[in-house]
Amino acid sequence: MPLWQLFTPENAYTPEEKADLADKITNIYSSDWSRENLGFVLPRFYTSVVFHEIKADDFYVGGESRSNFIQIEVVHIARTNEGAAALAGITVEEILRRYFENVNDFLKPYTADRGYEVEFHVEAAPFETWQIDGMVPPVPHSEAEQRWYKENRSSPYVAGNPSEDMRMSPA
CATH class of the missing domain: 3.30.429.10 (Macrophage Migration Inhibitory Factor)
Known part of the structure; x- marks a missing residue:
């Protein structure tokens, strides 16, 4: 934020x-x-x-x-x-x-x-x-944060899940 x-x-x-x-x-x-x-x-x-x-x-x-x-x-x-x-x-x-x-x-x-x-x-x-909506926001530049960016809202994700928490290249 x-x-x-x-x-x-x-x-x-x-x-x-x-x-x-x-x-x-x-x-x-x-x-x-x-x-x-x-x-x-x-x-x-x-x-x-x-x-x-x-x-x-x-x-x-x-x-x-x-x-x-x-x-x-x-x-x-x-x-x-x-x-x-x-x-x-x-x-x-x-x-x-x-x-x-x-x-x-x-x-x-x-x-x-x-x-x-x-x-x-x-x-x-x-x-x-x-926190946002009771969740710790995703790791910066992760797949989950990229999804939040595209959807322009929070959504559930699995912290610690390599497919969601994996750091991506800068957006």
């Missing part, structure tokens, strides 16, 4: 803009761009995006109320920076440069170009602490 939480001023985005942002965020992890730049492609349903609209008198930065501030928190669990860098054959620093450059480019029309200040951070969580 990447879980994106955007804490925004009330009415910062229309429903259509939220849908567009959610699609662009999902594409960071589930598109040709992610395959080429990050060395992996995740099932689209791994990515969740939540918009939290905050009243100006409920959002404080430096002890002062802010009506033009957006806080973005991201939790990565499906892939690590180190694992992605190894798959892509580049350094962790290069993975992060590519990631943040892409994020900053697509966020700019929704943030800086509208006069919003933005704070953005990413946290990594251990893969083994994650």
Whole structure:
């Protein structure tokens, strides 16, 4: 999972803009761009995006109320920076440069170009602490994960079964 939480001023985005942002965020992890730049492609349903609209008198930065501030928190669990860098054959620093450059480019029309200040951070969580529908997600790049990608949903698989858990080449 990447879980994106955007804490925004009330009415910062229309429903259509939220849908567009959610699609662009999902594409960071589930598109040709992610395959080429990050060395992996995740099932689209791994990515969740939540918009939290905050009243100006409920959002404080430096002890002062802010009506033009957006806080973005991201939790990565499906892939690590180190694992992605190894798959892509580049350094962790290069993975992060590519990631943040892409994020900053697509966020700019929704943030800086509208006069919003933005704070953005990413946290990594251990893969083994994650479940979907009561199941530990399949091993990255396994046949089972490839099936989840194609079906865009979780489905039962047999962990430890070589035909399901076998690592595949990067998707």
